[in-house]
Amino acid sequence: VAGGCTRAIPLSAIKWVIDLINGASRRASIASRAGDQFDEEFGTETVEHQRVSEMREVDRGLAAHAVHYEPSAIPKFRRAMHVLNKLTQGGLSDYSFVDFGSGKGLVVMLALQQGFSHVYGIEMAPDLHRIAQENLRRFCSKANPRGKVTLELGDALAFDWPHGNVVAYLYNPFDEVLLSRLVSRLSELMLSGFRSIIVIYVNPVHRVLFDSSSAFRVIVDDRYLVV
Numbered sequence: 001v002a003g004g005c006t007r008a009i010p011l012s013a014i015k016w017v018i019d020l021i022n023g024a025s026r027r028a029s030i031a032s033r034a035g036d037q038f039d040e041e042f043g044t045e046t047v048e049h050q051r052v053s054e055m056r057e058v059d060r061g062l063a064a065h066a067v068h069y070e071p072s073a074i075p076k077f078r079r080a081m082h083v084l085n086k087l088t089q090g091g092l093s094d095y096s097f098v099d100f101g102s103g104k105g106l107v108v109m110l111a112l113q114q115g116f117s118h119v120y121g122i123e124m125a126p127d128l129h130r131i132a133q134e135n136l137r138r139f140c141s142k143a144n145p146r147g148k149v150t151l152e153l154g155d156a157l158a159f160d161w162p163h164g165n166v167v168a169y170l171y172n173p174f175d176e177v178l179l180s181r182l183v184s185r186l187s188e189l190m191l192s193g194f195r196s197i198i199v200i201y202v203n204p205v206h207r208v209l210f211d212s213s214s215a216f217r218v219i220v221d222d223r224y225l226v227v
Contacts, residue, residue: 034074038106042142044135046106072107072171072202076225080200081114083220083227084167087198092116095198096162100182101173105132105139105151112145116167121151122159129153157181161189165196172203179206187215201226 035047084092097111102121111119123129132151139145152159157178168186170179190197199216201207202225210216210226220227 035106038074038109042109042135043138044104044106044109045131046104046135072169074106074110076202077107077110079222080169080202080225080227084198084200087219087227092167095165095167095196096120097167097169098122098159098161099169100156100159101171102132102151103128105135107169107171108132108149108151109136109139109143111169112139112147112149113143116147117164118148118150118162120149120159120162122156123151123153124155126153157185166198168197168199170199170201172201172205176206176209180209183209183213187213190215198227 032047038044039046088095092115095116096118097114097116098120099107099111100122102108102123103125105121108119108121121132123132129151136149136151140149156173186197186199198219199210201210204210204226207226211218218226
């Protein structure tokens with residue numbers, strides 16, 4: 001309202017907003033059903049969200065830069081794996097997989113089904129780490145995956161990286177302060193002789209940190225994830 005007059009919003013703009021909301025709602029519903037189906041199949045619990053303030057025994061220095069727990073959307077993970085399989089020509093067994101902020105272990109379990117040589121999950125919250133351990137036990141008893149798996153509790157920046165080719169998975173795990181340090185760490189590793197590091201960044205809130213680094217180039221960008 002300006003000067004007593006009201007400006008009408010074009011119908012095309014209203015329709016665009018409605019389509020946007022409906023599209024996001026459909027994607028959220030599909031992702032939620034996929035998570036529920038996974039838990040039902042394997043007897044796990046991965047879908048319940050958890051705020052950082054609810055996490056006990058967490059290092060306060062890390063918690064200040066952390067993001068609340070919510071499970072990574074399975075459809076987005078599958079999209080990323082489709083891209084990776086094309087990129088590596090199905091050679092995922094030549095790569096280790098590292099999930100930063102692995103939470104309750106959903107992505108770790110999904111990655112074990114993909115044929116990576118070794119899957120790592122790094123989590124700072126003891127509560128989530130314990131749930132992930134139990135989830136992994138239940139999953140392995142039913143799925144019987146062949147790859148190696150390691151769940152680690154601690155600081156992602158202190159992670160002892162495996163040698164060889166690595167896929168790093170990020171579902172917006174922390175803020176720009178810690179992510180900038182991780183980007184620097186990844187750049188150093190690439191310069192020190194790692195043959196290939198592929199980063200999958202889902203919900204890429206701080207992607208500018210990767211975009212501004214000469215060590216990385218974008219392979220896929222579909223708004224919801226960047227490889």
